[in-house]
Ligand code: HEM
Ligand code: HEM
Ligand code: SF4
């Protein structure tokens with residue numbers, strides 16, 4: 001655990017909405033991107049001189065391109081319904097972390113420069129000029145939003161602060177105030193193919209190591225193939241799956257599922273990344289460029305299906321946007337949705353009786369499940385709405401004996417973000433990450449106390465990394481967070497058969 | 500006085516209707532380039548209509564969110580709706596049977612409306628989070644509606660006005676046939692504030708009424724894997740790099 005100079009929020013027995021304390025998180029700003037990370041993405045290297053005009057021009061452009069932005073900036077009635085819904089407000093008490101408070105940072109400038117009322121009666125309607133101080137506030141508070149969309153569930157008009165944050169980050173990027181973490185990573189994807197900058201040969205090495213480990217453990221030769229032309233399935237998975245704990249245990253699980261079901265599959269070294277940080281920075285163009293790599297990989301390898309591994313925002317981009325950004329995928333097998341989630345595959349195989357489990361293999365754990373925001377509120381699994389809640393739980397129940405849900409207000413589409421999503425998973429934002437994890441930690445504590453839960457499963461690389469890092473601050477241990485396919489991997493019954 | 504009010508009502512109506520048409524056209528024409536419904540979302544168009552119906556009629560999301568705001572907000576809007584329906588009697592002739600039947604409900608709905616508004620105002624003043632996000636206009640809007648409602652109530656129950664004259668005036672306006680307006684101070688105040696409300700409608704947060712129908716998180720069908728959803732400006736990107 002790193003040293004910290006702020007107070008860790010206490011876990012109360014019941015959720016408490018804090019009293020407003022202004023300015024507590026104003027200081028929290030991530031490192032800015034320097035020119036070598038800005039330019040590959042098409043942004044200026046540092047704050048431009050005429051930033052004010054440029055920012056307003058960009059805002060005008062985005063208002064014309066995104067109906068969400070236009071409608072949401074007009075429609076908020078300040079009813080306050082969203083004010084106690086954001087985990088960052090609950091953890092920091094800073095009113096600019098209330099969803100409407102966050103929106104208002106952009107809205108006040110919109111009103112001042114784009115509406116009649118704000119031009120002539122700024123004081124009356126709370127309109128403000130775009131000043132350097134406002135720009136700084138944007139940089140602080142739009143990097144304290146994980147774009148989790150919890151607020152949009154509860155707003156009577158569905159106002160989605162994530163849309164506003166994305167637009168704000170796009171504006172910031174366009175005047176040269178990019179965030180280092182996100183933009184450096186996107187630049188790496190363009191250069192090397194994944195967020196970690198893990199080149200092809202290293203990837204092959206890693207996977208060979210994995211094959212040896214699995215063979216040692218099970219006596220079965222499970223393959224983890226890369227760039228295998230003619231394979232049926234292209235697996236796109238977050239690069240953290242290649243080595244981080246507990247992610248890699250999930251990857252081992254996918255391999256066992258493919259193996260046991262007799263499916264031919266491959267990874268791609270060109271598109272060795274499911275994550276798409278283009279979404280976090282609100283850039284359609286960058287999101288599209290990253291997505292096109294997947295299309296190219298699928299074409300080059302001649303696969304028939306695309307399946308995504310456990311990753312939350314990646315699944316949002318894949319499920320909700322991929323077809324639009326990089327489609328049409330008419331060259332793939334039309335019998336399967338494009339793309340599919342690994343949980344959809346595993347679930348289907350369980351239902352059709354292809355996979356069998358020895359649940360007792362997971363008897364050392366009592367589990368709960370964390371719904372990742374982007375899976376829960378921005379995508380779907382299966383045919384029916386809400387499949388994103390039932391399918392992962394069905395898989396857990398099929399592979400484990402002990403499972404309990406956290407309190408109802410903190411799961412399904414009311415789930416609390418892990419605190420590290422939306423491009424905030426960086427050490428320079430540790431304070432907001434820890435404070436923002438408080439509501440989830442509290443819900444977890446409740447089931448730990450009530451049911452003796454020992455582990456929390458998740459299907460998102462960011463959630464897993466975030467929890468391993470921040471849960472210890474709340475008195476848990478880092479190994480209490482597990483991958484769903486790790487549970488599958490533990491319990492799956494493998495037949496010895498020739499492949 | 501009648502002439503002044505007549506002219507002002509024309510102007511107010513033009514601004515109200517013109518402004519709304521402008522905003523609705525703007526919403527209509529601005530593309531929504533990606534599928535962003537808040538899930539779980541309906542997978543059919545019929546499902547979306549039903550979702551919006553629940554939002555507009557029952558304020559479903561608000562109900563999940565905070566019960567107090569829901570109670571006050573719903574009483575206010577439902578009351579407002581009945582009051583406005585009852586007001587149709589000043590504009591249509593002959594009055595249809597269902598409207599006659601509705602009269603008493605409209606009359607008492609005014610109390611629900613005022614009660615709701617008072618509750619919303621109290622919440623705005625006493626809950627620190629809501630106070631923080633309120634601009635002067637947010638209070639004034641509630642006060643304006645309270646004043647319109649109270650002046651109306653006064654006419655209904657205390658200082659009765661000459662309804663037949665009011666109706667003649669408004670039907671006159673609609674058919675370009677000038678009639679005198681009863682020069683009753685409460686009525687003039689009521690109507691003056693109503694005009695003001697009509698004028699600010701398209702420039703204020705009252706745009707939430709058309710806005711809800713254009714909110715992509717609520718009005719989109721959840722079918723991105725089946726259908727591409729290309730905005731015109733995004734299509735141009737494809738033309739550029741030939742993919
Ligand atoms: C499609 C029709 C409409 C819908 C679905 C709708 C819905 C809502 C909802 C859900 C709220 C938030 C909760 C609340 O504070 O009550 C609200 C607030 C409000 N609505 Fe409406 N509304 C509609 C039409 C109108 C109209 C026609 C007016 C005015 C004449 C109006 C005036 C207001 C005001 C002033 C507020 C803010 C209340 C406050 O300050 O807390 N609404 N509306
Ligand atoms: C051109 C528009 C309008 C006209 C001509 C008008 C006229 C009137 C009249 C003559 C009354 C007295 C009814 C009686 O004595 O029984 C009344 C009552 C009332 N008005 Fe209006 N009004 C208008 C718009 C509005 C609006 C926009 C609102 C609300 C925002 C409103 C709210 C009320 C209320 C609450 C009452 C008392 C309850 C009732 O009698 O329905 N009025 N109005
Ligand atoms: S999207 Fe999530 S993090 Fe952002 S304001 Fe809404 S609730 Fe908070």
Ligand code: SF4
Pocket residue numbers: 075076077078079080081082083099100154155156157158159
């Ligand atoms: S819930 Fe929606 S309308 Fe209400 S204050 Fe929040 S963003 Fe505005």
